[in-house]
Amino acid sequence: MTDREDKLQLLDWDDEIDCAKSGHQMSQKQLIKHREAWERLEHNLKKVLELPWEEFDNPDSGKIPRALDKVHVLHRDIYKYPILVSKNSGIDNSRIKHPSLYLNNGLISVAIGYGVLSSKKVLGSAKDEDEKKEVTIKDESAPRFVSAILDYLHGTIAFMGDQLFAINKQQLIKLSESSLGKRYRTNQKSLFQAEDVMNILKFIHLKFGLEPVKTIKTEVVAAADFQIDFKKREIYKDTLPKDDECYFKYFEGQNYDCISDLALTYAKFLSEVTDDPDSLHNASLQPTYQMLVSCGLIKKDKFFVSKSRERTGKGLRNGIISSLFDTKTVNLNELANKATGAMAWANLDGKEMYLATESAGLDRQLEIMLKIIATETVAQGRKQGRDYSEVDLSGILSIDTNEKVLFSSGMKSRAVNIAFKDRPINETDEERKAWFDPYAKPLTENKAGGGLAALFHSFIIWKSSNFKFKFKQVEMNNFTGDDAEFDDVQVYVMDKMIKGDEVVLITNNEELKQLLKETYVGNTKKSDRKKALDEIGTSERKSQVVHAANPERKSIRHIRKINPKRFQKASTAYMEQIMEDAKFISNP
Numbered sequence: 001m002t003d004r005e006d007k008l009q010l011l012d013w014d015d016e017i018d019c020a021k022s023g024h025q026m027s028q029k030q031l032i033k034h035r036e037a038w039e040r041l042e043h044n045l046k047k048v049l050e051l052p053w054e055e056f057d058n059p060d061s062g063k064i065p066r067a068l069d070k071v072h073v074l075h076r077d078i079y080k081y082p083i084l085v086s087k088n089s090g091i092d093n094s095r096i097k098h099p100s101l102y103l104n105n106g107l108i109s110v111a112i113g114y115g116v117l118s119s120k121k122v123l124g125s126a127k128d129e130d131e132k133k134e135v136t137i138k139d140e141s142a143p144r145f146v147s148a149i150l151d152y153l154h155g156t157i158a159f160m161g162d163q164l165f166a167i168n169k170q171q172l173i174k175l176s177e178s179s180l181g182k183r184y185r186t187n188q189k190s191l192f193q194a195e196d197v198m199n200i201l202k203f204i205h206l207k208f209g210l211e212p213v214k215t216i217k218t219e220v221v222a223a224a225d226f227q228i229d230f231k232k233r234e235i236y237k238d239t240l241p242k243d244d245e246c247y248f249k250y251f252e253g254q255n256y257d258c259i260s261d262l263a264l265t266y267a268k269f270l271s272e273v274t275d276d277p278d279s280l281h282n283a284s285l286q287p288t289y290q291m292l293v294s295c296g297l298i299k300k301d302k303f304f305v306s307k308s309r310e311r312t313g314k315g316l317r318n319g320i321i322s323s324l325f326d327t328k329t330v331n332l333n334e335l336a337n338k339a340t341g342a343m344a345w346a347n348l349d350g351k352e353m354y355l356a357t358e359s360a361g362l363d364r365q366l367e368i369m370l371k372i373i374a375t376e377t378v379a380q381g382r383k384q385g386r387d388y389s390e391v392d393l394s395g396i397l398s399i400d401t402n403e404k405v406l407f408s409s410g411m412k413s414r415a416v417n418i419a420f421k422d423r424p425i426n427e428t429d430e431e432r433k434a435w436f437d438p439y440a441k442p443l444t445e446n447k448a449g450g451g452l453a454a455l456f457h458s459f460i461i462w463k464s465s466n467f468k469f470k471f472k473q474v475e476m477n478n479f480t481g482d483d484a485e486f487d488d489v490q491v492y493v494m495d496k497m498i499k500g501d502e503v504v505l506i507t508n509n510e511e512l513k514q515l516l517k518e519t520y521v522g523n524t525k526k527s528d529r530k531k532a533l534d535e536i537g538t539s540e541r542k543s544q545v546v547h548a549a550n551p552e553r554k555s556i557r558h559i560r561k562i563n564p565k566r567f568q569k570a571s572t573a574y575m576e577q578i579m580e581d582a583k584f585i586s587n588p
Helices: 003-008 028-049 063-068 144-154 177-183 194-208 256-273 277-294 314-322 332-336 341-346 364-375 429-445 447-464 488-498 510-519 525-535 564-586
Strands: 071-073 101-104 109-122 132-139 157-160 163-166 173-175 215-222 226-229 234-237 245-250 303-307 327-329 353-358 378-384 387-392 396-401 415-419 503-505 538-544 555-561
Touching (some): 028 109, 028 144, 063 144, 109 144, 144 157, 144 194, 157 215, 226 447, 256 314, 256 429, 277 396, 277 415, 277 447, 303 364, 314 396, 314 447, 332 341, 364 396, 488 503, 510 525
Parallel strands (some): 215 245, 303 396, 327 353
Antiparallel strands (some): 071 109, 109 132, 157 163, 163 173, 503 555, 538 555
16 A cells, blocks of 8 residues: 555544654544534534425525535544545545635634535556546535535534524624625625525524534623623622633633722722712713623613713723724714715624714704614615615614713603713813823723723622612703803893792793894794703793792793703803903903
8 A cells, every 4th residue: 555545544533643653733632523523514414405495485595405515524634634535435535635614613623625526536556457536526616605504503603592693712793694794705796695694594593403512601701710790790700711601702811800900990080080970870880781782681772971071081981991892983974974874884783882972063964863873773774685784783872072962852861971070271281191191001001901990890880789770860061162152042041040030931021022032033943942941951831830920820931940950050151151251351
């Protein structure tokens, strides 16, 4: 027997292997694992080929088993190149130098040959007069849907409930229809589009019900030596990650002692930059709320708004939190633009956090865009092949703004406000940097550690709140800088209420009627009037009121406070403005 023929012989899997002789480092234990993986994949492939594909509702369903017939799982032994096993006793096995594709489920990898089997002649030794043949493949490119099916059969991707995940790494990846299309690069020329591939996988899973090769922990965030289980609501110290487990989030190299210390730094930073205890409470709970939504334990019904002047730490905090999540910065103008909108919406698919940084005011059209992101879980995306794909919008919106925050009624109930302290007016860049550095450096130099510290701190606050999210009502300061401008009606109403009037009458008040008529004009006068009164925490009503000018307590039109906190901020800003004007007049 020639040396070549000797190398082509299949080894007895139960024999002792001398790896040193082969020059290829693979233990018998590894070979046994490869054999088990090969047998499992061969078994799974056979089962899928036997499925009643006539029941799959697609005109090209017959092409699926036909394509799978060309799949050949390659053997692995101590030598470099895997073995293509002949299915004909008169034809020898061969080695494949370049397999068509590889499958890796995070535990073990296998090589695949793809194409129609044939044979080729191989010359024997000089003493052997008979010609030998070995099996070969007429190599083809495996269709993308075949790659997806094989990944499912090998355990690279797996279903848990109705959700599909990639589990070949220690951090799982949620696969939506759109992200599945990106993963397997389906396009308009593909036989099966992303939606079709998802339906094929669901059909196989429904009929086959393959169990994941790893334990999928969708509610666990794991680090080097501790884990946070959000379903069990526990932090487990001295708990190491396992190869056969897959976690919702995995932070390699982050240990408990370091993160718990860093959480104290984050807590101090948060208490220094937030404007009031209620804002501190809301900001502290945000990371845990977002994590619970992201891992599917609760449905989203809130979005977060951070407000202050420039350079107050709100952007730094959002950056720290966003490191925990698959985050996409939202450009509202691109979403609203007809030319760029479809692509911009598609780019939001499957993200866990949407960060909108707004330095300009929000008009009605842009607020509509924000409302969709903040409140909807699905939106129509761009066309993929024959159909429009759905965009998964299950992530949480976080807005970072310097502008007025006054949402419509549909948004108010969902907004969680976080007010930040404005920095001293005359503070220099050097002074600001010196103040922030003790927090910014440790929390951002180790980006993953900073995010995990924020989550650790948030979990502790959530636990101290009896695992409830009782977000506080925070009234933003919308009256700083250029925003501290009031129209004549607002000034009139605040003057009256500052002097002690609980309500300001409109009925029989000719002065106010004239101001209303002159201040709000045009087609939008009613909405402008309503908005202006709302800005200072008041509203127009018609009901019975107790007032010296209404001794009979008739039902009359009047203006009253509906938001005392907002009125207080507005009236304080108004009084400060009056005092500044008085100083200027006395000392121009």
